[in-house]
Amino acid sequence: MNIQFFQAAMVVYLLAAAGYIAYIIAPEKKNRAVFSLVATVAGFLLHTAYFILRWSESSRIPITGFFEAINFLGMGIVLVFLIMEARYRIAALGSFMLPLVVLLMVPALAVSGKIVDLNPVLKSGWLGIHTSLAVLGDSAFAFACIISVMYLIQERQLKKKHLGAIFHRLPSLEIMDTIGYKAISFGWPLFTLGMVTGSIWAEIAWGTYWSWDPKETWSLITWVIYLAILHLRTLGWRGKKMAYLTIAGFLFVLVSFFVVSRIQLGKHVF
Amino acid sequence: METQKGVVELVSERVWKFFSSVKLAVVLLIVLAIVSIIGTVIQQNQPVEQYLQEYSPATVNIFEFLGFFDMYHSWWFVLLLFLFTANLTVCTLERFPRALSAIRAPLKPIDDEALKAVPFKKELQFKGGADKAEARAVQALQSRRYRFLSTSSPGMVQLYSQKGAYSRLGVYITHISIILIFVGALTGAFFGFKGFLNLGEGEHSQVVYLRNEPMWDKLMSVLGVSKSSVIQDPQSGVARLPLGFFIRCNDFEVDYYQGPSGPTGMPSEYHSELTVFNLQGAKIFDKRIEVNDPLKYRGITFYQSSYGTIPGVNGKIVLNVRPKSGESKGEMVVLDPGGEAYVRSIDRTIKALGVSAFGARHTSTGEIRFFQSRNDELVNPTVGLEIYQGKKALYTTTVLKVDQGEPYMPEGYVISYVDYWGARYTGLQVTRDPGVWIVYTGFLLLCIGPIYAFFGSHQKLWIRIQDRKGQAVVTVAATANRNRLALERQVNALVEELSK
Numbered sequence: 001m002n003i004q005f006f007q008a009a010m011v012v013y014l015l016a017a018a019g020y021i022a023y024i025i026a027p028e029k030k031n032r033a034v035f036s037l038v039a040t041v042a043g044f045l046l047h048t049a050y051f052i053l054r055w056s057e058s059s060r061i062p063i064t065g066f067f068e069a070i071n072f073l074g075m076g077i078v079l080v081f082l083i084m085e086a087r088y089r090i091a092a093l094g095s096f097m098l099p100l101v102v103l104l105m106v107p108a109l110a111v112s113g114k115i116v117d118l119n120p121v122l123k124s125g126w127l128g129i130h131t132s133l134a135v136l137g138d139s140a141f142a143f144a145c146i147i148s149v150m151y152l153i154q155e156r157q158l159k160k161k162h163l164g165a166i167f168h169r170l171p172s173l174e175i176m177d178t179i180g181y182k183a184i185s186f187g188w189p190l191f192t193l194g195m196v197t198g199s200i201w202a203e204i205a206w207g208t209y210w211s212w213d214p215k216e217t218w219s220l221i222t223w224v225i226y227l228a229i230l231h232l233r234t235l236g237w238r239g240k241k242m243a244y245l246t247i248a249g250f251l252f253v254l255v256s257f258f259v260v261s262r263i264q265l266g267k268h269v270f
Numbered sequence: 271m272e273t274q275k276g277v278v279e280l281v282s283e284r285v286w287k288f289f290s291s292v293k294l295a296v297v298l299l300i301v302l303a304i305v306s307i308i309g310t311v312i313q314q315n316q317p318v319e320q321y322l323q324e325y326s327p328a329t330v331n332i333f334e335f336l337g338f339f340d341m342y343h344s345w346w347f348v349l350l351l352f353l354f355t356a357n358l359t360v361c362t363l364e365r366f367p368r369a370l371s372a373i374r375a376p377l378k379p380i381d382d383e384a385l386k387a388v389p390f391k392k393e394l395q396f397k398g399g400a401d402k403a404e405a406r407a408v409q410a411l412q413s414r415r416y417r418f419l420s421t422s423s424p425g426m427v428q429l430y431s432q433k434g435a436y437s438r439l440g441v442y443i444t445h446i447s448i449i450l451i452f453v454g455a456l457t458g459a460f461f462g463f464k465g466f467l468n469l470g471e472g473e474h475s476q477v478v479y480l481r482n483e484p485m486w487d488k489l490m491s492v493l494g495v496s497k498s499s500v501i502q503d504p505q506s507g508v509a510r511l512p513l514g515f516f517i518r519c520n521d522f523e524v525d526y527y528q529g530p531s532g533p534t535g536m537p538s539e540y541h542s543e544l545t546v547f548n549l550q551g552a553k554i555f556d557k558r559i560e561v562n563d564p565l566k567y568r569g570i571t572f573y574q575s576s577y578g579t580i581p582g583v584n585g586k587i588v589l590n591v592r593p594k595s596g597e598s599k600g601e602m603v604v605l606d607p608g609g610e611a612y613v614r615s616i617d618r619t620i621k622a623l624g625v626s627a628f629g630a631r632h633t634s635t636g637e638i639r640f641f642q643s644r645n646d647e648l649v650n651p652t653v654g655l656e657i658y659q660g661k662k663a664l665y666t667t668t669v670l671k672v673d674q675g676e677p678y679m680p681e682g683y684v685i686s687y688v689d690y691w692g693a694r695y696t697g698l699q700v701t702r703d704p705g706v707w708i709v710y711t712g713f714l715l716l717c718i719g720p721i722y723a724f725f726g727s728h729q730k731l732w733i734r735i736q737d738r739k740g741q742a743v744v745t746v747a748a749t750a751n752r753n754r755l756a757l758e759r760q761v762n763a764l765v766e767e768l769s770k
Contacts (some may be wrong), residue, residue, distance in 0.1 A: 107586040117536045120561040178755060196713045205562050207573040207699040208464065209709060210455070212342045214310040214506040221303045229300040231292055252303075260310065 002057060003113055005050035006071070010105060012043035013078075017098035024095040024169050033091035040098060045079045051075060058115040061128040063135075065116055066262065070108040072131065073257065076139035080183075083141060088179060092169040096146045107258070109200050126201035134194030134219070138253050140187025141226070145250035147180040148243035155240055177239055180246055188226050195219055218256035225249045289360035298354045305350070311339035355452050362445045369442065372728070373435045379421045379428040380732045380747060390758060391747035392765045396735075400427065401767075403735045403742035410767050416731070429733040437726020438751065444719030450712030457705030460486045461510060467572075469542075470580050470695040472516035476549070477501070478700040480509040513570065515554070516547040522577060522696040523687070526649055532630030532674055533650045535643060540577055542696040569702050576697030579627075579646045585693030587622050587653055589669070590686045591615065594679075602688065610658075616683045623654035623666070625690055631668075631675045637666050651690045657681075727753040731761070744768060 019036030023029060026108075051071070054062040062068045081097040084090070154170045157163055170176070203209040210216065229245050237245070288294065312333065312566025313320075319331045321339065337344025358383050385391065396403040404427050409420050411429060418431035465478035483500055491498035501510045520543040526533040541560035546567050547553055557565045564573040584607050591613055602618060610621035629652025643649045652670045656663055667678040669687040679685065719745040727750045734745040746765050750757040 117534065117538065120537055120539050123539070124562045185724040189717075189724060192720060193717055196717055199713065200710070203706065204564070205573070206575065207564065207571055207701040208703075209706065212309060212314065217306050217342075218312045221306050224299050224303040224306075228296050228303070231296050233300070235292055235296070 002050060002053040005046050005053060006113070008110070009043045010102070012046060013038050013102050015106070016040040016043055016094065017102050020091070020094035020098050024092055025165050033094070036094055036098070037085065040078065040082065040094065042080065044075070047071075047075050047078065053130075054115070054176065060118060060123075061131075062115075063128065063131045064122055065119060067108050067111050067113045067150060069257070069261065070105055070157070072094075072135050073138060074105045074108075076135040076151075077101050077104070077142050078179050080136070080139040080143045084179070084183075088171075088175075090171050092150065092171075093146070095169070096150055097143070100142065100146060121205050124201060126197060126204070130194060130197040130201055132194075133190050137187045137189075137191030138257065140183050140190060141222075141250050141253050144180050144183035144187065144246045147176050147183065148246040150238065151176040151180065151243040155243075165211065173239065177242065180242065181233060184226055184229060184235060184246065184249075188223075188230060191219075191223060191226070195223060204234035214260050215256070218252070218260045222249070222252040222256055225252050241268060286360060286364075289357050290364040291357075292361065295354070295357050295361060298350065298357060302341060302350055302354065305347065306342075308338055312338050312341070314342070315340055334674075347521040351452065358445055358449060362442055362449075366442050369438045373438055377419065377430055377730060379430055379677070380734070382522075385734075385745070385747055388747040388749055390754070390761065391745060392761065393743065393745045394769045396742035396744050396767060396768070398742070399740055400735050400737035400742040403744055404429075406768055407733050407735065407744065409643060410764055411733075414764070418731075425737050427735045429735075430731065432728070432730045434726045434728045437722045438728055440719050440722025440724070440726055442719075443715050444723055447712045447715035447719055450715065451709050454708030454710075454712055457708055458703040459627045459705075460484065462701065462703040465511060465700045466575070467517070467698045467700050468578070468695045469517070469519035471519055471522050471585070471692045471696065473695075474516050476513050476516045477510040478513060480511055483509055483511075484702075493554070495753070509621060514568065515549060516551070517572065518545045519543070519696050520545055520556075521691065522694050524577065524648070526672075528672065531633065533628075533672055535628070535641070535647070535649045540574060542698070544572065551647070558651065569704065571701050573631075573699040573701070574696065577701040578695055578697065579648060579693055580695050581646075583693055585625075585690045587625060588688040588691055589620065590688050591655070591683055592686075593622075593683050595682075600684075616681070618664070618681075618683075619658040619660075620685065621656040621658065623656055626652045626654075628652070629668070629670055631673055631677075633672060633674045636675050636678075638670075648690060648694060650686065653687060653690075655685060725753075727751055727757065729757055729760075 016036045016039035019032050019039060023032035023036060024031070051062060054068075058182045077097065078101055081093060081101075085093060118172065150170055152171060153166060154173055154176065157167045158173070171179075198216075199209040202211065202216075226249050229242070229249055233242065303354065316339070318330070321333070325333065337346065337347060341347055356610040380388070396406070407429055408420075411431065416431040416433070418429050420427060420429045423429070459482070461484055462482075463478075463480055463484045464482045465480040467475055467478045469475060480500065483498075487496075487500060490496045499512060501512070502508075503510065522540070522542045524540040525538050527536045527538045539560060541558055543558050544565055545553060545556045545557065546565075554567075559565045559572060559574045561574050564571050566572075587605040587607060589603045589605065591603055592598050601613070601615060602691055603611050603613055605620065605622040607622055607625050610619050612619045614668050626640050627646050628649040629638050629639040630641070630650060631638055638652060640652070641649070646709050650671050652668060654666065656666045659663060665678065665680055667685070669677050671687050671690075677685075729748060729750045731746070731748045734747075736743045736745070746761055746768070748757055748761045
């Protein structure tokens with residue numbers, strides 16, 4: 001029964017994504033953006049409802065296992081998008097964010113959404129805190145990646161002096177550069193908190209705050225990469241170089257999330 | 271001598287300069303990130319036989335030489351970490367005094383020359399004279415809770431303010447946090463240990479088996495300063511460390527998730543009842559430990575990490591016998607598998623036919639089915655019983671730890687399963703890490719530092735009010751070391767208010 005909320009959320013997100021794409025290719029139709037934003041909010045509400053129902057059904061926070069992790073990441077990204085949209089009023093963001101959300105959540109349809117019994121080690125209050133922070137950090141990195149892609153598209157148009165419909169929808173290069181950096185400067189501290197809480201939990205559960213298991217190591221790699229990006233910024237790196245780096249950084253997030261967690265070499269269930 | 275000293279100075283200056291570079295930091299970060307991938311692709315700390323199954327002998331040799339099988343402790347990885355720490359320390363020492371003087375420097379009124387260099391400024395004409403303009407500016411600043419100073423010179427009044435100066439420390443708090451984490455990790459490696467202890471139910475131990483010997487003990491013993499307390503077993507090579515007290519496992523239990531047709535075999539929780547004794551045998555305290563809830567004593571922590579069945583060891587079957595009617599809690603009966611015991615209260619002899627690790631009763635037929643559990647795990651111990659009156663067998667029945675139905679109990683008493691004790695061991699992870707509090711302090715600072723660093727900003731604001739023939743010219747100038755967009759928004763709002 002509850003899964004229908006999830007499916008409905010997916011359909012509504014798909015509509016929002018389509019609406020946003022329609023908006024970006026037709027410069028004059030403003031109401032398409034409004035429609036898409038309403039759809040996104042509706043999708044997010046359905047998604048949240050699903051999350052809460054699943055929580056009550058399994059009587060634990062639903063963020064373990066592949067299905068629940070993707071589900072949670074999708075929610076995180078939509079949440080970050082809605083915050084950024086409210087703050088900066090850049091509808092064109094949706095044209096890139098919503099398709100990403102749909103794309104990321106497709107694997108969730110392929111795996112079983114069955115509620116599974118929880119490994120004893122995961123029965124801890126740290127589970128919700130650690131994963132929420134990490135996923136919010138990841139979502140901010142996803143946002144930074146998207147804005148970098150938009151930056152590169154805009155930059156290319158300017159360079160070729162070919163100003164398509166998208167050009168008028170995207171903010172100026174400077175603004176996108178700043179917002180991209182902002183997203184990382186929000187994401188990195190959140191991700192840091194996620195790692196710190198994870199380490200404390202590991203110390204309580206396993207007797208060691210760090211054991212170099214593959215998931216831990218990949219999180220550290222991701223953390224270090226963004227740290228390098230932040231320092232390159234202080235060295236004056238801006239614009240295109242920064243955009244490429246930000247996209248590369250997100251590839252590490254994706255590997256960590258979709259590859260390392262799936263092969264489960266270590267004890268990190270998720 | 272003069273020139274030699276010069277060379278030393280020159281070299282140390284060069285080294286200092288080398289390590290104070292942010293570029294070096296970025297290079298080291300990227301190198302660390304990339305080489306760290308190796309250890310996630312090649313499984314770490316596995317026996318050689320397993321590597322030989324995966325790779326050719328030549329590859330295994332090369333990997334072994336490069337330290338890839340224990341990469342994160344290899345000399346070159348540790349060296350990289352040390353270089354990074356040196357880099358971080360020097361960078362911090364180099365820049366911190368400058369930040370401190372920027373924080374301490376009192377704000378001064380801005381002169382024309384300096385004003386030219388401020389990139390963000392606004393100028394407006396104020397109708398109504400300089401005095402009114404000043405009053406308005408003071409009011410605007412006060413309503414925004416700015417703490418400001420003012421100076422006046424002929425024809426000009428300046429109001430100036432700064433805030434968020436301490437946010438300049440954010441970066442250094444973050445740097446120090448990472449240095450602390452490294453120091454804590456080293457402290458743990460030098461003075462702590464990681465070990466394990468498998469204790470059977472009813473067993474006790476005063477030693478633990480080490481995975482990592484404390485480096486300090488090893489070093490001191492190699493140098494001949496003091497003898498390491500670690501006992502090496504010459505045959506197996508296993509190192510043991512005396513605890514200085516006894517720890518005993520009184521009982522160990524696993525609870526399993528229940529499916530619709532009995533236990534699923536997936537543990538939901540497991541726990542050990544432990545007791546600590548001093549070396550004289552006096553009991554100090556009891557504690558029930560479970561996953562996520564360890565026991566701590568004298569700096570040593572015992573974590574519930576695994577469990578298992580001791581091969582070839584029979585436990586004791588513990589049963590409870592009580593009358594069907596009445597409040598009596600009944601009595602405990604202890605049996606060996608295959609053994610029997612006479613129970614006076616019911617005048618019957620109970621014989622245990624045997625124990626099976628994993629049984630379940632079919633809910634409708636009452637039939638008992640047996641499953642294979644991995645590693646002979648005692649998922650749902652099932653005991654077959656034969657009841658005698660004297661030498662005469664009366665009936666047989668089966669009791670289970672978790673039963674889906676009612677066991678066959680034809681007489682006026684009920685026999686129920688209590689425990690199968692002594693056949694299992696609890697797997698304890700045992701550690702001492704005196705560095706953990708240093709690491710935690712680092713963690714705390716790592717949570718605070720970035721927030722100051724990213725979201726704080728050292729803002730300076732000047733409002734100059736010049737009187738030009740009864741007309742006031744107001745110039746608002748502002749600087750910030752970061753977050754300029756936010757500053758511009760704030761200043762624009764301020765200017766808006768002044769120009770009303």
